[in-house]
Amino acid sequence: MRFRRVLALASVTLVGALLSVAAIAQTAAPAKPARVAQAQAAAPAAAVAPTAAPLKPGDATAGQAKAAVCGACHGLDGNSSDPQYPKLAGQQAGYIVRQLELFKSGQRPNPIMLGMATPLSPQDMADVAAYFAKQKTLPGIADKTLVSAGGKLYREGDKTAGIPACMACHGPDGRGNPGALYPHLAGQHAQYVQQVLTAWHSGQPWGKGPHAQIMLTIAGRLSTADIAAVASYIQGLHTAVPAAAPASAVAAAQ
Numbered sequence: 430m431r432f433r434r435v436l437a438l439a440s441v442t443l444v445g446a447l448l449s450v451a452a453i454a455q456t457a458a459p460a461k462p463a464r465v466a467q468a469q470a471a472a473p474a475a476a477v478a479p480t481a482a483p484l485k486p487g488d489a490t491a492g493q494a495k496a497a498v499c500g501a502c503h504g505l506d507g508n509s510s511d512p513q514y515p516k517l518a519g520q521q522a523g524y525i526v527r528q529l530e531l532f533k534s535g536q537r538p539n540p541i542m543l544g545m546a547t548p549l550s551p552q553d554m555a556d557v558a559a560y561f562a563k564q565k566t567l568p569g570i571a572d573k574t575l576v577s578a579g580g581k582l583y584r585e586g587d588k589t590a591g592i593p594a595c596m597a598c599h600g601p602d603g604r605g606n607p608g609a610l611y612p613h614l615a616g617q618h619a620q621y622v623q624q625v626l627t628a629w630h631s632g633q634p635w636g637k638g639p640h641a642q643i644m645l646t647i648a649g650r651l652s653t654a655d656i657a658a659v660a661s662y663i664q665g666l667h668t669a670v671p672a673a674a675p676a677s678a679v680a681a682a683q
């Protein structure tokens with residue numbers, strides 16, 4: 430009986446906590462009746478499609494206004510200047526929406542992006558994604574000393590280590606494959622790529638299901654040196670070069 434009372438108390442506290450979370454989230458959104466907020470708080474947080482992006486067509490013009498808040502870190506046109514924040518310019522809309530859903534549900538754990546994604550509705554997500562997808566990625570520069578090792582891994586993989594060629598999925602020019610939700614990588618900051626690959630290497634997936642296992646398996650086989658080299662190569666990759674010149678990162682090196 431005492432146990433029951435404790436349980437009841439615990440659930441009251443839990444509901445209280447959920448409500449205060451809802452209250453925080455609500456301050457960023459137009460005011461809604463308390464009952465709606467309660468219903469939302471009570472709904473399970475797992476309303477996330479595991480693989481495909483459930484996209485209504487996004488509106489890039491509406492998205493530009495909604496993306497103003499994102500600009501502080503990601504750059505107003507999606508080309509962040511601080512390399513710890515990923516570039517969003519030129520990223521596929523479906524991939525951006527999927528990441529926002531993963532952040533919102535906590536399946537891709539990041540406290541900053543949890544806060545940024547929580548107030549976004551599915552339509553907001555589609556709109557900001559449409560805006561960033563339309564922007565041009567500003568190319569970066571690869572490190573001369575890493576580019577040949579990085580390029581080899583990117584284009585050929587490493588058979589003995591069981592590492593597939595990155596370009597098999599991400600494309601020879603790093604454009605990715607929107608249908609399969611393989612992201613655009615070309616020009617991404619090496620520091621961010623390194624951060625992501627290192628986290629995967631230590632075994633933290635973004636969500637559940639087979640899609641989330643792909644990079645976890647691949648990154649698990651990359652050494653620290655591999656990660657540094659391929660990240661630098663990716664930073665120097667340009668999507669604008671002809672496919673006949675896959676050594677584009679070399680050209681980008683100083």
Ligand code: HEC
Nearest residue numbers: 496498499501502513514515525528529539541542545557
């Ligand atoms: C205070 C800084 C900050 C703001 C503001 C911010 N972000 Fe982020 N964003 C981050 C960080 C940090 C990461 C990397 C998270 C990680 O390492 O997993 C990130 C990652 C992302 C990613 C994943 C990109 C990828 O290549 O996987 C998307 C998409 C994204 N943010 C969208 C947005 C949108 C849309 C907004 C505005 C509504 C926004 N962000 C506002 C800091 C910010």
Ligand code: HEC
Nearest residue numbers: 593594595597598610611612622625635640641643644659
């Ligand atoms: C079999 C297909 C496949 C291959 C091969 C592959 N990737 Fe990926 N990559 C993916 C998928 C799928 C994702 C999205 C992961 C997710 O959503 O959990 C991804 C995401 C990434 C990201 C995150 C990008 C971002 O901005 O969020 C990086 C970095 C990356 N891959 C690098 C690499 C590198 C480096 C290699 C080669 C060593 C490689 N990938 C090989 C399928 C692949």
